[in-house]
Amino acid sequence: MKIWKDFIKGLWEENPTFRLLIGMCPVLAVTNAAINGVAMGLATLFVLVCSSTIISLIKNLIPSKVRIPCYIVVIATFVTIADLVLAAYFPDIHAVLGLFVPLIVVNCLILGRAEAFASKNTVTRSFFDALGMGLGFTWALTFLSIIREVLGMGSIFGFRVLGEWFTPFLIFVLPPGAFITLGIIVGLMNTFTRKTA
Amino acid sequence: MEALLLFIGSVLVNNFVLARFLGICPFLGVSKKVETAFSMGIATTFVMTLSGVASWLIQNYILVPFGAERFLQYVAFILVIASLVQLVEMVIQKTSPALYQALGIFLPLITTNCAILGLALLIAIKQYSFIESIAFSFGAGAGFTLAITMMAGIREELQFADVPKPLQGAAITLIIAGLMSMAFMGFSGLIPM
Numbered sequence: 420m421k422i423w424k425d426f427i428k429g430l431w432e433e434n435p436t437f438r439l440l441i442g443m444c445p446v447l448a449v450t451n452a453a454i455n456g457v458a459m460g461l462a463t464l465f466v467l468v469c470s471s472t473i474i475s476l477i478k479n480l481i482p483s484k485v486r487i488p489c490y491i492v493v494i495a496t497f498v499t500i501a502d503l504v505l506a507a508y509f510p511d512i513h514a515v516l517g518l519f520v521p522l523i524v525v526n527c528l529i530l531g532r533a534e535a536f537a538s539k540n541t542v543t544r545s546f547f548d549a550l551g552m553g554l555g556f557t558w559a560l561t562f563l564s565i566i567r568e569v570l571g572m573g574s575i576f577g578f579r580v581l582g583e584w585f586t587p588f589l590i591f592v593l594p595p596g597a598f599i600t601l602g603i604i605v606g607l608m609n610t611f612t613r614k615t616a
Numbered sequence: 617m618e619a620l621l622l623f624i625g626s627v628l629v630n631n632f633v634l635a636r637f638l639g640i641c642p643f644l645g646v647s648k649k650v651e652t653a654f655s656m657g658i659a660t661t662f663v664m665t666l667s668g669v670a671s672w673l674i675q676n677y678i679l680v681p682f683g684a685e686r687f688l689q690y691v692a693f694i695l696v697i698a699s700l701v702q703l704v705e706m707v708i709q710k711t712s713p714a715l716y717q718a719l720g721i722f723l724p725l726i727t728t729n730c731a732i733l734g735l736a737l738l739i740a741i742k743q744y745s746f747i748e749s750i751a752f753s754f755g756a757g758a759g760f761t762l763a764i765t766m767m768a769g770i771r772e773e774l775q776f777a778d779v780p781k782p783l784q785g786a787a788i789t790l791i792i793a794g795l796m797s798m799a800f801m802g803f804s805g806l807i808p809m
Contacts, residue, residue: 440644441641443640443641443644444637444639444640444641448637487727488695488698491698492691492695495690495691495694498690499687499690499691502690503687518734518737521690521737522730522734522737524690524694524733525694525727525729525730525732526730530728590798593801594634594635594797595794595797595798596794597637597794598790598791598793598794598797599790599791599795601790602783602786602787602788602791602793602794605790606780606783607782609781609782609783609787610782
């Protein structure tokens with residue numbers, strides 16, 4: 420039951436993107452098309468799950484004074500793996516995500532889970548916590564990028580869903596659109612949560 | 617001349633926060649008061665310029681000659697940045713306690729500011745020369761300071777405004793950032809890129 424709670428909390432209650440507002444840089448930068456959002460979410464999910472599990476395994480070996488550099492080295496190693504795999508099998512997506520793949524290293528979500536959860540809990544619990552948080556992050560990115568792609572280009576995953584009558588609001592795929600869309604979603608989330616609570 | 621253009625370009629046209637989405641966390645987190653926002657900006661600019669230079673040296677004198685830039689770059693850069701931040705903190709603490717008081721709490725936070733690592737990687741990708749790297753790093757820091765200070769100024773005024781309840785806090789800050797970003801798009805014709 421506890422494990423289920425660890426898993427489920429990242430999806431809604433403590434959703435990293437819409438509730439905790441951590442790891443925001445990739446959220447805003449890569450969500451201009453749905454496919455980029457999904458790819459970024461999955462890459463982050465992979466790094467988060469692997470590094471949380473490893474850190475939880477070796478937590479008793481790491482001296483507490485140098486723990487942050489140790490975490491960062493573990494995370495950077497998995498990011499390098501993810502980066503090379505993406506470059507080898509999905510070169511197009513890798514080219515679009517560009518700088519933001521290496522920047523997963525400094526995504527505060529990953530270091531935050533390592534410090535706040537994986538360094539204190541068992542391997543199984545850390546794994547499910549990371550899985551939940553990673554999936555929460557992935558759906559948030561997917562959701563945001565679908566909204567932006569529909570409004571900005573009239574398409575989802577590159578397929579046109581809105582007819583010829585629709586003039587795309589180009590602003591939504593440009594930087595200002597990212598800030599404004601996310602701001603409105605966070606506002607809506609607050610409204611819903613307040614009503615159900 | 618090239619360097620000057622690069623400086624102005626990274627402050628206004630490709631502003632790190634508003635156009636490249638780097639350094640959003642401190643931009644949202646530490647922009648409640650103008651004074652602290654400005655201190656954060658100065659501290660970040662300082663570390664950015666130093667780490668821009670340091671990562672240029674590492675890239676061109678260690679990683680490239682040994683052919684390790686493909687798979688050791690991220691690990692090397694982040695370690696250099698983390699230790700540089702620590703070093704800067706110790707030096708400031710010894711030499712200028714007043715400055716340390718002002719910047720103190722912000723310094724450790726800077727390690728996980730993605731603008732710093734992003735800057736180091738951008739310098740490596742674009743293969744800037746040494747002088748260009750300095751201009752670019754300093755410009756990026758100045759742009760960050762400009763954006764965060766402006767945001768803090770707006771948020772201070774906002775305290776007296778009647779914001780709808782669900783939008784209070786982060787939501788309205790994001791919307792303001794969107795409007796600022798839109799205004800900064802006006803600079804895009806300033807420099808032929």
